[in-house]
Amino acid sequence: MSFIFGGVRGHEDPELAAGNRRTRMHYARDVNDERALADDRPAIRRGRNWTWLAVAVVVMSVLAFAGSRGPQDVPLTADCDQPAIAVESSLVTAGQPLRFRLTGPDDVDYVMTLDGEPVRGDAGGTVAYTQTPAGPTFQLAQCLSPTLRLATPAGDGPRELAASRVAADGTTEQVTAVTVTVTGTR
Structure with a gap:
């Protein structure tokens, strides 16, 4: 008690x-x-x-x-001599983001094209684009781009993602390309 x-x-x-x-x-x-x-x-x-x-x-x-950190960078080793493109996956669903990276010399203006049409990859504002007659151009930092994203267009089949070097006179020369296969919507 x-x-x-x-x-x-x-x-x-x-x-x-x-x-x-x-x-x-x-x-x-x-x-x-x-x-x-x-x-x-x-x-x-x-x-x-x-x-x-x-x-x-x-x-x-x-x-x-x-x-929530989101997807990691697309793996690609920096190469200051030979341009190359790496994609997250070579099989992409239409409308989904196509994630890719580019490597090559730093002092070159590059324009990315998808099936021959200039595209502008989104890297969350970390890439500065310059509008030219050839399309939006950018330069690499330390021979490597950040992971870029662009919406995959509709339509099944292979698509070519290419990087072209833009000369001072505005002419372009394709330096590397990769093929991705687009499948129908989910």
């Missing part, structure tokens, strides 16, 4: 409760009160479900953050 002196009703001092319990058990052993001794089972500690909920929320947040 615990005493409440001016405290909040229902509040029990843990030290006082432990002292009362020890006294009760001492008397029960003295008189061999088996019923009182049998009722002295260890208290069942209830887990705090909110702790597990908090852990689950933290784990889900970390997983969501890790998944």
